[in-house]
Amino acid sequence: MEPLFSPALHSQRHQFVIDFVMKSKPRKVADLGCGECSLLRKLRFHREIQVLVGVDINGAKIQKKKHKLAPISTEYLQPSFDQLRIEMYQGSVTRRDARLKGFDLVTCIELIEHLTLANVEHFSAVVFGYMTPVTVIVSTPNSEFNPLLPGLSGFRHSDHKFEWTRAEFRSWALKVCLEYGYEVEFTGVGENMQSQQDRVGFCSQIGVFHRIGGRDHYNTLPGDDAEDIFSYTLLYTINYPSLHDNNTLRKVLVGEVIYWAEQIKNRWMEEKTGERSCAFSLCEAVRGLQELHMEPHEELKATACADEMEGPVNQCKGGVYDEKEDKWDEMPWPKSPEQQDSCAVNRCVFVPLSALWSCCPKVSELSGSVNNLQHLLMDEPDVKLSQDGCAVLVKVQEQDREAEVYGDLDDSGYTEASQCSHSVEQEENWETNY
Template identity: 50%
Template sequence: MEPKPIFNPPLHQRRHQFVVDFIKRNKTKKVVDLGCCDCTLLHRLKFHHEIELLSGVDINGEVMKKKMRSLAPLPADYLQPGDRPLSIELYQGSVTQKDSRLRGFDLVTSIELIEHLQLADVELFSEVVFGFMAPVSVIVTTPNSEFNPLLPGLVGFRHFDHKFEWTRAEFQTWALKVCEEYGYEVYFTGVGLAPPGASPTPTKFGFCSQIGVFQRLGTTENACVMPSSDVDEVFSYTLLYSVAYPSLRDNNILQGVVVNEVMYWTERLRRERMEGRTREVDEDSQVQAGRHDVIVPLVQLWSCCPKVKDLCGTLSHFTQLLLDHPLVTLTQDATAVLVTDQRQDQEDAEYEDLEDTGCTETEQYFLSATQEDDWESEL
């Protein structure tokens, strides 16, 4: 185990921060975390606006099921949808098996995973990740066994499930072989240096967690090249969870947000018009005789609501979003919104109901009160 006095913040947070920093630098859009376990890294990544597709794979489905709901959208995500699409998918399966749904990603992360495999399965892992999935970039972290003497009380491996722990030379040998076989280049780094007082020197031990960052040859850091489509489709994983976040790129959601803005501003302008506190509406609006209906030109809404401009881009797109929407009534030429005083409509409806009973308003009230008295006496 990694003792807290040596690393603050803890080493697992530093590994995750390394991934976050990489994504920010490279504007990575599609990420899959192999061995995602309790989804801690995925939960952190979902808040980064660079990412549009986030996937996780783990062989232990029960662990994922306990934590996967933390990846669901928050109420605020529906109230204020973002301008980027975000989909999250969780799969149960082995990283030594192929699944076509995980091909063509920008980044694959393998954080402290490879040492949990049998050495015989490491070759399968290499073939699946670098040969079949063929992402633009891969980040692999694994314990550096040369650092182990500095961990107080450690006997054997750092975790009971570790099948091996590589030295820096062993890790680099494997990584360079992968690059040669599958067309990648790699640079080595890590997190968690030895304390200053370590003897003979801190650099002798290297990083506690060593990291290899692989880049596929022939690609830029922020452009994904899809692997060959000649490979047969394979679906060996079980989809446990899938969710799509609300996004303004969804036309229905965009329309709903725009309509809400229109309803707010038209009602505000109508009230100002009826209270005589606005000049623009006096010039551009019409009041129907005997009613409190107001016509608000779309160009007026366009000019007074910056959010509508940002959302729609053009006045014609704004108009198109309002057409045929059940909550918005446009004039016949589709150049203005007709706003009706709902209170007046309600009063008219109530008056019509009274006429249907054949009673005056006073009589209707008296009848209701009498009935209520009778019910009370029966109770």
């Protein structure tokens, strides 16, 4: 049998919420009656959200699906500056919990019809009177549409306590607005493609409630001055990797610095001749990065090829560092193979931090300034800095020296490293079948 709705009705409800999130960009979002967390799994990719909370009375469902809310591997390998914390609670939407107060958006998708009418009143007081979110999205079945659903007799789900007409839903919503200081817009999803649309309305009716006064206005209920209540049980929480976390920032920065220091060293060694000094020029760095399809920082391009500019050696005492003797050698690179072997052992090529910061957009973005870059790298065991802290020391490996001796880098087998650089949202029975 052909599906009645395309996309499926539950997908249309979720897309309605996602479209609202993309437009309004709420920072704190809670989904009440989150069920199997399917809406939360979609919302977690919208990184304007900083706090994402799910609440359901069925803790077993949360425990079963919570692992699907964990960060994926690429979010650990390439964390962004965005922050996201996910929290999952077991609890009833008819009871208060202070951790759910003051959210930007609360969603209640196909929830209220699972409550008794008496509990709907408690739900209204908790959500609109106590939690006081800026916006609440409530969806519920429209009973006027039911005669158009093939094979349906009675309610759409065996757990439904009621299903409202459009007039009944409107009456409840306007009462909520009057009591708790909200205004509401009515819409829905699941259109009837026949001529009866105006007569029966949407399959799922939706009310979008906006708090009068927005973020700056909070409602209070009698007794709200009492001690905060924590009635929900926290089942799962996770902080997504973010560059706002200093440890994460350092790990990513160190990886970028090591990678690009090697790239700059390798580019210099490819171009270096027997007569060339150990110090490579910034102009060479620019050319090398452009050949690597990396766009140098504008500051570097503006100064790299200035007259008489000899490059990083002018910015930082250096040349080739003799690790064994703990000293710098400013003499040109030896010309003969014998001299190469004698002086290259335990030696490092220095790559100034100023060149790294200027040449590599990711390094400059992460560090902010050369001084801050130096500070962040100072105590990192994986990065060796020069004595004055202004350059990264990159060891000259055996294969590098052999390539310099024989001038045959292309045949040396070297391969360039790759860049590191209350259970509610249940599918209704008739929806599953159609």
